[in-house]
Amino acid sequence: MPAVLTAVTPPSVARIAARARRSRSLLALSVCVLYAVFQLVAGPRWTFFPDSYRYARAAEQYLGSSREEAHRTALAAFCASRADRTAHDELLQPTVHESRHTLRTAAERACLDRWIDAPDVTTGDPRYQAVFSGRPGYPLLAAPFVGTFGVLKGMRLLGVLLAAGGSLLVFGLLGCAGLNRRAAVVGQVAFLATPLGWWSAQALGEGLFTVCVLCVLWGGLLLLRGRSLGKGTALVALGYTAGGITRYSSVLVLAVVLGTAATWALCRNRPSRHRGTAVLAVCSVAAAGGVAAAMRILGLASSQVTLQDTFTHHFDTPEIADPWSALLTLAVRFGRDWSAQQAGMPYFLVLTAVAAWALVRYGNGLGLLALATAFTGACVVAAHPLVQEADRLGVLMWTPVVLGLPLVVDRHWASVPVTELELRYAAATDTR
Numbered sequence: 001m002p003a004v005l006t007a008v009t010p011p012s013v014a015r016i017a018a019r020a021r022r023s024r025s026l027l028a029l030s031v032c033v034l035y036a037v038f039q040l041v042a043g044p045r046w047t048f049f050p051d052s053y054r055y056a057r058a059a060e061q062y063l064g065s066s067r068e069e070a071h072r073t074a075l076a077a078f079c080a081s082r083a084d085r086t087a088h089d090e091l092l093q094p095t096v097h098e099s100r101h102t103l104r105t106a107a108e109r110a111c112l113d114r115w116i117d118a119p120d121v122t123t124g125d126p127r128y129q130a131v132f133s134g135r136p137g138y139p140l141l142a143a144p145f146v147g148t149f150g151v152l153k154g155m156r157l158l159g160v161l162l163a164a165g166g167s168l169l170v171f172g173l174l175g176c177a178g179l180n181r182r183a184a185v186v187g188q189v190a191f192l193a194t195p196l197g198w199w200s201a202q203a204l205g206e207g208l209f210t211v212c213v214l215c216v217l218w219g220g221l222l223l224l225r226g227r228s229l230g231k232g233t234a235l236v237a238l239g240y241t242a243g244g245i246t247r248y249s250s251v252l253v254l255a256v257v258l259g260t261a262a263t264w265a266l267c268r269n270r271p272s273r274h275r276g277t278a279v280l281a282v283c284s285v286a287a288a289g290g291v292a293a294a295m296r297i298l299g300l301a302s303s304q305v306t307l308q309d310t311f312t313h314h315f316d317t318p319e320i321a322d323p324w325s326a327l328l329t330l331a332v333r334f335g336r337d338w339s340a341q342q343a344g345m346p347y348f349l350v351l352t353a354v355a356a357w358a359l360v361r362y363g364n365g366l367g368l369l370a371l372a373t374a375f376t377g378a379c380v381v382a383a384h385p386l387v388q389e390a391d392r393l394g395v396l397m398w399t400p401v402v403l404g405l406p407l408v409v410d411r412h413w414a415s416v417p418v419t420e421l422e423l424r425y426a427a428a429t430d431t432r
Contacts (some may be wrong), residue, residue: 018045058139077151079111137246215239224365259284334385357402
């Protein structure tokens with residue numbers, strides 16, 4: 001070792017490490033700030049969905065409003081948001097010459113007149129309402145934002161915070177995996193630029209659920225690498241618990257898939273045969289069992305109910321006798337259509353293939369977690385093969401891209417070792 005390096009004192013090393021951590025944190029936070037600025041100009045691209053109305057209504061009820069008051073407040077926000085989007089889209093048509101105010105006012109009035117005396121903007125059927133009453137996580141989180149800033153501003157702010165928070169979790173997860181900060185930022189930006197970030201920012205439960213999944217993945221990575229078993233177990237347990245009250249059906253699928261993957265690694269992959277992998281498998285099995293038990297004890301909506309909801313258009317028509325056969329037929333048709341779309345514009349498949357290769361080759365546990373999560377997203381889409389909802393329901397399929405492409409950057413765009421350059425500078429400074 002050069003003599004100049006041996007002159008470095010421990011306090012200098014501590015200062016360098018602290019400065020590197022601050023630089024890394026500031027870089028990640030800068031990306032979040034830039035993202036928030038971009039969201040200010042998103043305009044009507046951020047809009048309320050029918051599910052957003054139901055979450056807003058539940059948030060108002062958690063704040064103490066009656067069902068009727070909550071309905072009217074949430075409906076006013078829903079109609080205002082949809083009217084903004086309608087007016088924006090109409091003004092892009094070459095044959096439309098009315099003012100934005102006229103178009104917006106007409107659309108908002110039509111929306112209010114249609115739904116003001118209805119129990120819901122979709123259907124008041126108790127079977128459909130039960131699907132959402134079993135998901136209190138997101139409206140509970142949204143309640144303080146709604147109470148402080150109002151429905152639209154509060155839920156929009158929450159969406160930005162969830163998307164930014166998810167990107168920070170990706171940044172931290174990749175740093176935990178040993179990637180340099182450039183590669184970690186690539187993953188953070190990829191998260192915000194893909195459907196994972198877009199859906200996280202909407203007034204829906206996807207943002208909170210994605211954050212929960214990332215907590216599970218971070219804890220799972222620590223367990224698979226045999227590091228910080230206590231912290232890893234806590235993160236996995238927290239992610240499963242919060243995800244369960246946000247979207248219990250998806251957590252059930254995720255827990256089954258991750259539990260199976262961890263068990264396979266424990267049995268077939270020699271480097272993974274240690275206590276951390278076993279803990280991940282046990283936690284996942286416990287989460288799956290807990291969700292299944294809660295569904296039975298609390299009477300939560302089952303897959304049978306959601307299938308009938310799909311094939312009766314929210315229970316507007318009589319239930320069908322064999323929803324599973326109908327699901328298989330629809331899934332086959334959807335699969336053919338999806339394959340044709342990917343063949344015509346294969347950027348998702350190409351990016352996924354490159355990322356999957358990097359994860360398998362260099363992931364060291366991260367690949368198993370990312371691919372299992374993507375498979376979870378595919379399973380959710382297969383259970384609800386609806387063209388108009390596939391992008392949202394299958395958003396976890398982008399996980400390998402977000403976590404895999406940074407591995408390519410890390411391997412082929414490695415930063416200059418900070419330690420030697422900065423330690424030389426510190427040594428020179430200390431000898432003055």
